[in-house]
Amino acid sequence: MSQNTLAPPATGSMAKRAADLLSALIRIDTTNTGEPATTKGEREAAQFVIGQLQDIGLRPQLFESAPKRANVVVRVEGSDSSKPPLVVHQHLDVVPAQGDWTHPPFGGDLVDGVVWGRGAVDMKNQVAMVLAVIEDFHRRGVKPARDLILAFFADEENGGVYGSRWMVEHHPELFRGAQEAISEVGGFTAWFGDHRVYLVETAEKAIAWMRLTVAGSPGHGSFVNDNNAVAKLVTALHRLEQHQFPPRLTGTMRDFITQLSQVTGEKVDLSDIDSIKDLLEKEGEVGTAAVAALGTHLNLTSLEAGNKANVVPPSASATIDMRPLPDERDAAWKMVERLVGKDISIERLNDQRGMESPDHGPIFEAMASSLTRHDPGVPVLPFMVPAGTDNKALADLGIHGYGFTPLKMSSDFHFWKMFHGVDERVPVSALAFGTEALTDFFTTY
Ligand SMILES: [Zn+2]
Incomplete structure (x- = not known):
């Protein structure tokens, strides 16, 4: 010992x-x-x-x-x-x-x-x-x-x-x-209304954290300034915030939604993402996580610029947490570059791949049957984790x-x-x- x-x-x-x-x-x-x-x-x-x-x-x-x-x-x-x-x-x-x-x-x-x-x-x-x-x-x-x-x-x-x-x-x-x-x-009980299932993670979104920085002409707040760093940053952030990455079902989420509809008996049209969102939003915590897996999303998380009301600062920066779908990582970075424009530098703070593993086949079957052997009859669904x-x-x-x-x-x-x-x-x-x-x-x- x-x-x-x-x-x-x-x-x-x-x-x-x-x-x-x-x-x-x-x-x-x-x-x-x-x-x-x-x-x-x-x-x-x-x-x-x-x-x-x-x-x-x-x-x-x-x-x-x-x-x-x-x-x-x-x-x-x-x-x-x-x-x-x-x-x-x-x-x-x-x-x-x-x-x-x-x-x-x-x-x-x-x-x-x-x-x-x-x-x-x-x-x-x-x-x-x-x-x-x-x-x-x-x-x-x-x-x-x-x-x-x-x-x-x-x-x-x-x-x-x-x-x-x-x-x-x-x-x-x-x-x-x-x-x-x-x-x-993954592997834990989840509830959709009164319906009990197990969720097994088979996919994860990518992680793309960034800092955007822009330089401008510093100066007195009383003068005309058409190269204001704060203004340039805010304009770029507005473009990012307004952009809608098109929602899409990856293979995992298609299988998840299909199997969920079999469990709950609620019919879904896989080509109508808005109706899928409505359905999931009724489903509490798991639904919230599932909605986040229906597309690439980003959140503005911090801003830094200036410290005095009458001083235009020389630069301004912001951080953003973007979570691309596993196969949209490169395209999402390119879209951000396009939206913010050449003036703004993009520092990649955390750039990690997503993944999508097969959600059927021997290992999934083995995990599912080891769950159902001890909890007979409960459906086991694949799931994409947004984190x-x-x-x-x-x-x-x-x-x-x-x-x-x-x-x-x-x-x-x-x-x-x-x-x-x-x-x-x-x-x-x-x-x-x-x-x-x-x-x-x-x-x-
Ligand atoms: Zn952990």
Whole structure:
């Protein structure tokens, strides 16, 4: 037994084990502030994970991309070496916990069958479930159907610069042969009215953050100035804001809408995006996310110019968060260049690909049947996430990514609000379902 590890119980369920591991992980504060100097805890969390893995005879490797920015990778041998390995990746960092919490965000309290704390759903839950399942395999002498490459990344919450992206750039050999990966934001219960389904992420929009800067002639506010930087910026922003990127259904969203209409019984015309939008807007949190996946969108997020009412500043700038559909990334950048004009410089702050993985075929079938085996008859739908995960980094290696962190939840549990929200928590019953579904998936696929 290595230092700092959590001894497995002699008996007891995987759910209990996953809950204990989750509590322990939440107590290691791995807040990612976005600033390397104040981000903390990733090394401690990585060492905790390493300890658990070593205790069952595995040989995890630690990779530090920068001091204390720790990533862990370990290979678990499967029973059929002719199958390509599957990457199972999760991130160790969490976003800051602000606001008033019912239970302390880094306490990992277990209260009335619910584990509370930052990371309970995003995504120390999956770290805990994967560890519990692999430990159970070891105890029972079970092997997964194929090799698993377990990866525990730093820095997902700030774009993966010190985590997945660094690992893919500096250690691509660790992922050699892998064609598919599973990670967060999928595999959980979603509700459309009274209809219960599971959503599996098969696609992600691209990320295109930018800073626009324009220079002009500074001067006294009382003079005539026809080269005013603020005015030029505002004009360009107005053109951007007015532009409508044409809405479109990608393959994933076409399949999602078609299957959703079968579930709800509401007829949809796939050629009429406005009616699809109307339909989705009635569907609460999931509908909101789905509407964002119907086209390329952008939001103006910050402005900077001047500091005095009677002084025209020499320059003005703005930041914009654009989320192109996976196959519209290049076209979207070109459109922005055209709309803002030559006078304005465009700095790409964050430019990450989208992805669209096959939403049918063996891996999707295996994920779906591992869910329905424990929740019979519930439809499993593919879904495009408007935000991003570490799947984007692995996609650069040609690996198809999926969101598959199985959790079964009731309709009164506001799951989507848990992500980065106050009072993040997860029921142990959801972890019970998740460990069973992951066990099935790893042993059958
Ligand atoms: Zn996450």
